[in-house]
Amino acid sequence: MRGTLHSFSLVHRASTKAFVADVPYYVGLIDMNEGFRIMTNIQPTGDREIKIGAPVQIIFEKRGSATVLPQAKIATETED
Amino acid sequence: MGNTPIITGAFATKVGKRADSSCLSLHDEAAFGAIRDAELDAREIDGVICAYSLTEPHLMLASWFCEFAGLSPKICYAVQAGGATGATMIMQAASLVAAGTCRHVLVVAGDNRLTGFSRDGAIAALSQVGHPQFERPYGLSIPAAYGLVANRYMHEFGVSEDHLAAVAVAMRANAANHPGAHMSDPITIRDVSESPMIASPLRRLDCSLISDGGGALIVSAAPRDKAIEILGAGQGHTHEHIVAAPSLVDFACRQSSARAFESAGVKADDIDIAQIYDSFTITLLVELESIGFFEPGAAGPAIMKGALQTDGSFPCNTHGGLLSHGHPGAAGGLFHVIEAVTQLRKEAGTRQVNDAELAFVHGDGGILSAHCSLVLGRG
Numbered sequence: 001m002r003g004t005l006h007s008f009s010l011v012h013r014a015s016t017k018a019f020v021a022d023v024p025y026y027v028g029l030i031d032m033n034e035g036f037r038i039m040t041n042i043q044p045t046g047d048r049e050i051k052i053g054a055p056v057q058i059i060f061e062k063r064g065s066a067t068v069l070p071q072a073k074i075a076t077e078t079e080d
Numbered sequence: 081m082g083n084t085p086i087i088t089g090a091f092a093t094k095v096g097k098r099a100d101s102s103c104l105s106l107h108d109e110a111a112f113g114a115i116r117d118a119e120l121d122a123r124e125i126d127g128v129i130c131a132y133s134l135t136e137p138h139l140m141l142a143s144w145f146c147e148f149a150g151l152s153p154k155i156c157y158a159v160q161a162g163g164a165t166g167a168t169m170i171m172q173a174a175s176l177v178a179a180g181t182c183r184h185v186l187v188v189a190g191d192n193r194l195t196g197f198s199r200d201g202a203i204a205a206l207s208q209v210g211h212p213q214f215e216r217p218y219g220l221s222i223p224a225a226y227g228l229v230a231n232r233y234m235h236e237f238g239v240s241e242d243h244l245a246a247v248a249v250a251m252r253a254n255a256a257n258h259p260g261a262h263m264s265d266p267i268t269i270r271d272v273s274e275s276p277m278i279a280s281p282l283r284r285l286d287c288s289l290i291s292d293g294g295g296a297l298i299v300s301a302a303p304r305d306k307a308i309e310i311l312g313a314g315q316g317h318t319h320e321h322i323v324a325a326p327s328l329v330d331f332a333c334r335q336s337s338a339r340a341f342e343s344a345g346v347k348a349d350d351i352d353i354a355q356i357y358d359s360f361t362i363t364l365l366v367e368l369e370s371i372g373f374f375e376p377g378a379a380g381p382a383i384m385k386g387a388l389q390t391d392g393s394f395p396c397n398t399h400g401g402l403l404s405h406g407h408p409g410a411a412g413g414l415f416h417v418i419e420a421v422t423q424l425r426k427e428a429g430t431r432q433v434n435d436a437e438l439a440f441v442h443g444d445g446g447i448l449s450a451h452c453s454l455v456l457g458r459g
Binding site: 006007008009010011012013014015016018019022024025027028029037038039040041052063067069 | 214215217227276280281282328
C-alpha cells in the first residue's frame, strides 16, 4: 500500500511513558492512494528526506502478541 | 430574542503557581470575585455553569461547586468543549438569559494544573484526547497534533518558524502589562528558537503554559452600570481528532466567527480588539488568518511588526494569552472573555486599547476541532 505524506512532526517529548524510549520519533498523516487518510509513524530510511509530498510505502509491524500496526517508510517513485 | 444578555461581572484570580489552591478553591475565589464585581448578592445567582477539571475530575462538577459554595440555583450543569468551553459557557449563559430562564448566570472555571499534579501527569491526561485506535498507538501528543497542522500550514502559506516565534514574543510583551500574568519576563525570537524542541516545529515557548488559576463572569438580564452586551455568538464543528480533520489549513473558526459576526450584525473589519485562543503559537496564527483578520501568510510578518500589541494595528490577547498570561484549562478560555470585558470597560490600565468599542473573543477545543466565537460591545 502506498500513499503521500500530507504532514509530519518529529516528537521529542513523548506523549506517555510508553513512548519515552522511542524519542525522537516521527508521527505523520498519510493520504493513501485508495483515497483515505491515516496516521502512522514514519520510520527513517537511509538518506530519503522526510518531507511533505513525499511518496510513502506502508509496512505492517507486529507489536506484542495481538497487535499489528501500520508504519510508513519514504519510498522511491518506482519501488512497489 | 427577549432579554439582551449582558455581562455584569468578571473576575480572574491570580494565575501561576498557587500552591495553596485546589480546583474548588479557585472556583470559589473566582465566582465570588465576579459576584462582588457585579454588585450582586450570591442569592441572586439563579444559574450556574461550570466546566471540567483535570486535577479533580467529577461527573457533576457544577453540583459539587454549588454545594461547596452554598449556592442553590434554578439551573446548574457543566459544559465540556475543550478549549472552546469558556466561550461556549458564555454563549449558553446568554441563551438562558435571552430565553428568560435565568436572570443572573454565574459562569465559572478553575483548575490547579500546575501544582495539582506533575507535569507528566498533565501531559498524559491531555494526551487522552487522541483517538484510542487511530492516533494514540503512534505516540501522538497534543503538541505533535498541532505540529502536524503547523508543518502543513507553513508548507502551504510560506510561514516560517520565526513567524511562529513572533507570536510567542508578542504574547509575552502583552503579559508584561498585566499584573496578574504567570510569565512576564520579556523573550526574543532567539529565545523561542533556542528553547527545547517539543514536537517539530513547535518548541517549548511555542506551547501555552500549565498554570493554576480561575475565572468567572456573570451574564445577566437586567441593565447595569459597567454592563457589556453580548451582541453575537456562533460555533463551528468539523472533527475531534486531527486524523479526521477535513483540512489542516482551514478550520471551523471560519464558520464560527462568520455566524457570530452575522448574529451581531458586524463584519470582521469592525472589530477593535480580539482575544483569541492561543494554545500554541500556530493556533493563534491559523485563527487570525482563517477568521479573516489577516490574509493567509500575512499574520506572521504583521506580528513581527507589533500588530498584536496594545498600540498595534490589531490589538489581540492584550493580557498575554494562554502563552504567557497563563493556562489553567477552561479558565484560560474565560480569561480571554474577561480581558475583552476589561478592555471594553476601559479598565485595562497601562494596556488599555484606545477606542475599544467592539471586541471579538474566540475559543477552540481539541485540535482546532470545536470553535466558539463571541462578539461583545459596550452597552
